[in-house]
Amino acid sequence: xxxxxxxxxxxxxxxxxxxxxxxxxxxxxxxxxxxxxxxxxxxxxxxxxxxxxxxxxxxxxxxxxxxxxxxxxxxxxxxxxxxxxxxxxxxxxxxxxxxxxxxxxxxxxxxxxxxxxxxxxxxxxxxxxxxxxxxxxxxxxxxxxxxxxxxxxxxxxxxxxxxxxxxxxxxxxxxxxxxxxxxxxxxxxxxxxxxxxxxxxxxxxxxxxxxxxxxxxxxxxxxxxxxxxxxxxxxxxxxxxxxxxxxxxxxxxxxxxxxxxxxxxxxxxxxxxxxxxxxxxxxxxxxxxxxxxxxxxxxxxxxxxxxxxxxxxxxxxxxxxxxxxxxxxxxxxxxxxxxxxxxxxxxxxxxxxxxxxxxxxxxxxxxxxxxxxxxxxxxxxxxxxxxxxxxxxxxxxxxxxxxxxxxxxxxxxxxxxxxxxxxxxxxxxxxxxxxxxxxxxxxxxxxxxxxxxxxxxxxxxxxxxxxxxxxxxxxx
Numbered sequence: 001x002x003x004x005x006x007x008x009x010x011x012x013x014x015x016x017x018x019x020x021x022x023x024x025x026x027x028x029x030x031x032x033x034x035x036x037x038x039x040x041x042x043x044x045x046x047x048x049x050x051x052x053x054x055x056x057x058x059x060x061x062x063x064x065x066x067x068x069x070x071x072x073x074x075x076x077x078x079x080x081x082x083x084x085x086x087x088x089x090x091x092x093x094x095x096x097x098x099x100x101x102x103x104x105x106x107x108x109x110x111x112x113x114x115x116x117x118x119x120x121x122x123x124x125x126x127x128x129x130x131x132x133x134x135x136x137x138x139x140x141x142x143x144x145x146x147x148x149x150x151x152x153x154x155x156x157x158x159x160x161x162x163x164x165x166x167x168x169x170x171x172x173x174x175x176x177x178x179x180x181x182x183x184x185x186x187x188x189x190x191x192x193x194x195x196x197x198x199x200x201x202x203x204x205x206x207x208x209x210x211x212x213x214x215x216x217x218x219x220x221x222x223x224x225x226x227x228x229x230x231x232x233x234x235x236x237x238x239x240x241x242x243x244x245x246x247x248x249x250x251x252x253x254x255x256x257x258x259x260x261x262x263x264x265x266x267x268x269x270x271x272x273x274x275x276x277x278x279x280x281x282x283x284x285x286x287x288x289x290x291x292x293x294x295x296x297x298x299x300x301x302x303x304x305x306x307x308x309x310x311x312x313x314x315x316x317x318x319x320x321x322x323x324x325x326x327x328x329x330x331x332x333x334x335x336x337x338x339x340x341x342x343x344x345x346x347x348x349x350x351x352x353x354x355x356x357x358x359x360x361x362x363x364x365x366x367x368x369x370x371x372x373x374x375x376x377x378x379x380x381x382x383x384x385x386x387x388x389x390x391x392x393x394x395x396x397x398x399x400x401x402x403x404x405x406x407x408x409x410x411x412x413x414x415x416x417x418x419x420x421x422x423x424x425x426x427x428x429x430x431x432x433x434x435x436x437x438x439x440x441x442x443x444x445x446x447x448x449x450x451x452x453x454x455x456x457x458x459x460x461x462x463x464x465x466x467x468x469x470x471x472x473x474x475x476x
Contacts, residue, residue: 004180005123009134011176012115015078016138018169019111022050022081022104024146029159036159037094049098052218053105054112055408056211059251061110062117062401063203066394070118071181075174077110082170089163116384117400121183125389125466126323132316132381133309140305186394203246209239210250217409220416224423251405252398260390260462261399264383265406267329267461270454271379272407274340274447275372277414279304281422281436281443282369285347289437290361303366307373308380315378323466325382329458332378337451339371344444347437375451379458380407389466418443 030046065073084104091097116135123131153161216232219225243249256262279301286300315328346364384403391399425439 005131007180008118008122008177009131011173011180012118013134013138014169014173014176015074015111016115016135017142018078018081018166018173019054019108019115020139020142021146021149022108022166024142025150025162025165026050029150029154029162032154032159033097034094037091037097045098046094046101048218049102050105050108051412052215053102054109055218055405055412056214057106057109058113058401058405058408059210059398060207061113062397062399062405063248063250065114065117065397066186069183069185070114070121070397071177071183073110074114074118074177074181077107077114078170078174078177079107080104081107081111082167083107085163085166085170089160112404113397113401116404117397118181118183120384120388120396120400121393124469125385126468127320128385128388129316129318129320132385133313135381136309136312136377140309143305144302201247203242203248203250205242206239206246206250209235209242211235213239214409217416218412220412224416224420250398251402252395255391255395255399255402258390259460260464261387261402263457263461264329264386264390265402267333267379267454267457268383268403268407269410270450270457271333271336271376271383272410273414273417274336274450274454275376275414276411277418278340278343278372278444278447280415281418281440282365285436285440286362286365289434289440299362300366300369304369304373304376307370307375308377311374311377312381315382319382319385319466325385325466326458326461326463328378328382329386329461330455332375332382333451333455333458334375335378336372336375337448337455339368339373339375340444340448340451342371343368344441344448347444348441379454385466386461386464389464414447417446421446 026047033046061073061077081104084100084102084107087100088097088104091100119128119131119135149165150162153159213232213235216228216230216235220228220232239251240253243251243253256265282300311332315332319325319328343365346368384400387399387403388396421442422436422439425435425442
């Protein structure tokens with residue numbers, strides 16, 4: 001029995017929305033949480049705990065899906081995510097909340113990877129473009145609606161009500177996927193004559209060393225302390241050694257020998273680095289250096305997401321119609337690099353922009369962010385498509401998780417570099433507004449050439465004909 005895409009899609013999109021929403025809905029609630037639980041100094045840990053846990057488990061979920069099937073792994077991710085949310089709502093102290101957020105993150109990482117891997121299994125690469133708009137819409141709803149919903153709960157009820165949203169939505173997603181998702185068991189999940197599963201040993205060493213590297217990178221982005229850089233380097237080196245020796249590594253090095261896989265993953269890393277290195281501090285820059293209000297700062301983010309959604313939908317439909325995908329990352333990286341260069345020019349002229357009405361300054365910066373969004377929308381989901389098209393069924397989960405995992409690692413590294421530049425300017429003795437005004441042109445100016453590198457990689461991207469059959473329809 002095969003899954004109908006239209007029947008499965010609502011459950012998958014709801015699961016993706018849960019994972020994406022949790023990364024945005026918490027932002028307006030953090031001050032209220034700190035005031036309630038008395039842990040202002042631990043407030044960043046509420047965000048970091050979820051981010052570290054979600055990033056660490058991404059490759060693990062990908063590998064588990066390849067081994068044991070994507071449906072049970074996805075169901076487990078939903079259950080862990082909802083259980084973490086319930087515990088977060090009942091947290092009596094900040095350390096408890098941090099621990100429960102980490103548990104929730106262990107489910108959230110699986111939601112994003114599982115949903116995209118399932119789509120990659122039941123939809124052929126040639127037809128997948130039809131559904132990119134739905135995937136993009138889930139991210140846009142989370143990016144725009146998450147802060148609004150979180151702010152509503154904090155203002156009208158309590159921050160604990162944020163977590164009350166997840167159990168009913170999670171239950172609906174779980175039931176929908178249970179009833180509609182029917183996938184064949186992985187070909188290697190067969191029993192030997194003795195009745196035991198014929199699997200190579202689990203790569204525990206690779207999982208632990210990769211987790212150490214991720215922890216170092218994410219905490220470096222949050223704290224910029226050099227000790228975390230050492231942990232990241234040591235963990236990365238140890239993972240590389242274990243991956244060369246493991247029979248079935250959690251993140252297979254052999255995949256990176258194929259340029260059709262390695263190039264999209266590298267582009268995803270650079271996109272994550274540049275996008276989040278820019279986006280993380282942009283609202284603060286708008287409010288502190290340019291005098292814009294919080295709502296106006298949010299408008300800039302909305303312009304970015306609108307651009308992403310538009311080109312994601314258009315490029316997806318054109319890919320399905322023509323079967324060609326390489327032109328879009330080439331155009332997208334060039335467009336995003338141009339948008340970042342424009343942003344750097346506007347930031348360098350911040351005194352002139354600041355002398356204008358805040359609304360005028362926001363309009364100019366929103367236009368630049370819209371250009372960046374138009375470019376990013378031509379790249380992000382196409383990179384997932386390219387990697388899924390480049391690998392066989394046995395590596396579908398590992399390939400899908402690699403793209404998202406490396407993009408998240410790039411995002412953490414970008415935040416760390418941008419934060420270091422801003423801190424350097426703040427320590428120069430300038431007033432806060434002047435320091436941010438001086439730092440942000442450096443940040444934007446650094447990110448634009450990185451997308452130039454991504455453009456060169458996109459030009460070098462090998463072209464593979466898009467498969468016209470889904471994995472579930474291919475002969476065993």
